[in-house]
Amino acid sequence: MKQPTGGLVERLKDNGLKLTPQRHLICQLIETLPGHPTAEDLYEQATAVMPSMSLKTVYSTLYELAGMGAIRLVNVGTGGFRVESHLEPHAHLVCRSCGQVTDVPVDPVADADLSVLEQFDFVVEQREVIFRGLCRECGLRLSGEGSGS
Amino acid sequence: MKQPTGGLVERLKDNGLKLTPQRHLICQLIETLPGHPTAEDLYEQATAVMPSMSLKTVYSTLYELAGMGAIRLVNVGTGGFRVESHLEPHAHLVCRSCGQVTDVPVDPVADADLSVLEQFDFVVEQREVIFRGLCRECGLRLSGEGSGS
DNA sequence: TGGTAACAAACAATCGTTGTAAACTAGGTG
DNA sequence: CACCTAGTTTACAACGATTGTTTGTTACCA
Ligand SMILES: [Mn+2]
Ligand SMILES: [Mn+2]
Ligand SMILES: [Zn+2]
Ligand SMILES: [Zn+2]
Numbered sequence: 192m193k194q195p196t197g198g199l200v201e202r203l204k205d206n207g208l209k210l211t212p213q214r215h216l217i218c219q220l221i222e223t224l225p226g227h228p229t230a231e232d233l234y235e236q237a238t239a240v241m242p243s244m245s246l247k248t249v250y251s252t253l254y255e256l257a258g259m260g261a262i263r264l265v266n267v268g269t270g271g272f273r274v275e276s277h278l279e280p281h282a283h284l285v286c287r288s289c290g291q292v293t294d295v296p297v298d299p300v301a302d303a304d305l306s307v308l309e310q311f312d313f314v315v316e317q318r319e320v321i322f323r324g325l326c327r328e329c330g331l332r333l334s335g336e337g338s339g340s
Numbered sequence: 341m342k343q344p345t346g347g348l349v350e351r352l353k354d355n356g357l358k359l360t361p362q363r364h365l366i367c368q369l370i371e372t373l374p375g376h377p378t379a380e381d382l383y384e385q386a387t388a389v390m391p392s393m394s395l396k397t398v399y400s401t402l403y404e405l406a407g408m409g410a411i412r413l414v415n416v417g418t419g420g421f422r423v424e425s426h427l428e429p430h431a432h433l434v435c436r437s438c439g440q441v442t443d444v445p446v447d448p449v450a451d452a453d454l455s456v457l458e459q460f461d462f463v464v465e466q467r468e469v470i471f472r473g474l475c476r477e478c479g480l481r482l483s484g485e486g487s488g489s
Numbered sequence: 490t491g492g493t494a495a496c497a498a499a500c501a502a503t504c505g506t507t508g509t510a511a512a513c514t515a516g517g518t519g
Numbered sequence: 520c521a522c523c524t525a526g527t528t529t530a531c532a533a534c535g536a537t538t539g540t541t542t543g544t545t546a547c548c549a
Contacts (some may be wrong), residue, residue: 209515211527230505245529250506268415271505284462297456300469303448311442312476313433320449321468327461358495358546379536394498399537420536490549497544507534514527519520 202261216241217252221262227273227292267292267321282320288329295322351410365390366401370411376422376441416441416470431469437478444471 199218204210220236221228228236230249237244253274256262263275267283269290280298285291299320308315325333348367353359369385370377377385379398386393402423405411412424416432418439429447434440448469457464474482 209526211514213528243529246505247507247530248528251528266415266417268421272417284457284460284464286462287465293460293462295456295460299449299452299454301452303450303452305448307444307446308433308471311433311444312479313435313442313471314473314479315433315471316436316473317471319468319470319472322457322462322464322466323468324463324465330461330463360496360545362497392498395536396499396538397497400497492549493547495545495547497542499540499542501538501540503538504536505534506536507532509532510530512527512529514525516524516526518523 199256199261202256202259206255206259208255212241213237213244213248214252214255216244217249218256221256221274221276227265227267227275229271229273231271233274265319280318282322284322284324284326286326286329287323288325288333291326293326348405348410351405351408355404355408357404361390362386362393362397363401363404365393366398367405370405370423370425376414376416376424378420378422380420382423412466414468429467431471433471433473433475435475435478436472437474437482440475442475 199221200210200215203214203218208214216237217233220233224232224236230246230253233253234244234246234249237249253262253264257264260278263278264272265275265283266272267285269285269292273292277294279296280301282295282297282299284293284295298318300318305315348370349359349364352363352367357363365386366382369382373381373385379395379402382402383393383395383398386398402411402413406413409427412427413421414424414432415421416434418434418441422441426443428445429450431444431446431448433442433444447467449467454464
């Protein structure tokens with residue numbers, strides 16, 4: 192009923208892909224790194240362990256994992272997509288100042304009335320809710336600056 | 341209580357910006373073109389009338405209008421942002437196949453319980469709801485292809 | 490009649506991502 | 520083992536969207 196978030200390596204093999212050292216490392220990093228890493232984040236971490244790792248391989252592996260539904264690639268408008276390894280429906284807080292992405296562990300649309308959607312003949316496969324604004328640090332910092340001098 | 345969508349030119353002047361022919365044209369196009377045009381869409385339309393128009397000027401003007409809250413620039417993950425001239429809160433349908441962006445004239449989060457957000461010390465300024473899936477044409481086309489031959 | 494501030498154009502550069510081709514690797518075959 | 524092959528990774532060029540820089544224009548005013 193609920194696929195284990197911590198089984199990326201198994202998912203790869205189940206889908207007939209070879210478990211290469213590169214893929215293994217990328218899977219581990221995804222399961223280890225907190226938050227919503229970018230491809231570049233993963234690349235940096237990966238090259239620290241395996242200097243020959245190519246950025247292209249990171250992208251390819253992410254698309255493979257996303258293609259088999261093991262992760263999602265979300266775009267919150269901060270330039271470049273981010274890896275989402277929490278597959279349960281949830282919302283995101285995105286700071287317009289520092290770009291930080293935080294999980295909100297509920298789906299605000301869960302019990303909304305979505306009957307309006309019927310008229311569109313649109314097959315909804317997935318939904319995304321983003322709250323944009325300022326995180327605590329950025330809120331404090333910006334208001335502090337504004338009143339100074 | 342409700343700023344007129346059709347007053348971009350006035351908004352520019354109210355904010356102390358000169359009403360140049362370029363800005364005037366871009367404002368007109370935003371108010372005329374249906375849907376959610378990209379910067380490139382506007383640039384194409386603009387150069388048809390004013391061939392010297394620079395893409396940079398389109399971008400600059402869009403950021404100026406967005407900065408004064410006259411439009412919004414939304415990123416639905418189709419590569420590049422789109423101009424949103426309907427400022428009332430509403431959701432979007434985004435087709436994963438053709439990229440079409442359709443307005444859903446309701447805000448599904450409007451009467452959701454957002455008390456969970458309080459614990460985050462995050463100042464929400466704006467929210468975004470996207471439904472991803474397949475539009476009618478793409479749904480028909482893809483299922484038609486799958487069953488043939 | 491310059492002087493200057495705001496603006497737009499031309500064009501190079503940047504960022505995130507993708508295409509291409511060459512090199513590598515594990516698993517068969519003889 | 521020497522060879523073949525499919526799958527994979529790498530190096531690197533190219534791409535689309537956006538931005539920086541520099542230079543040219545324009546409106547307006549002392
Ligand atoms: Mn998340
Ligand atoms: Mn819209
Ligand atoms: Zn922040
Ligand atoms: Zn479609």
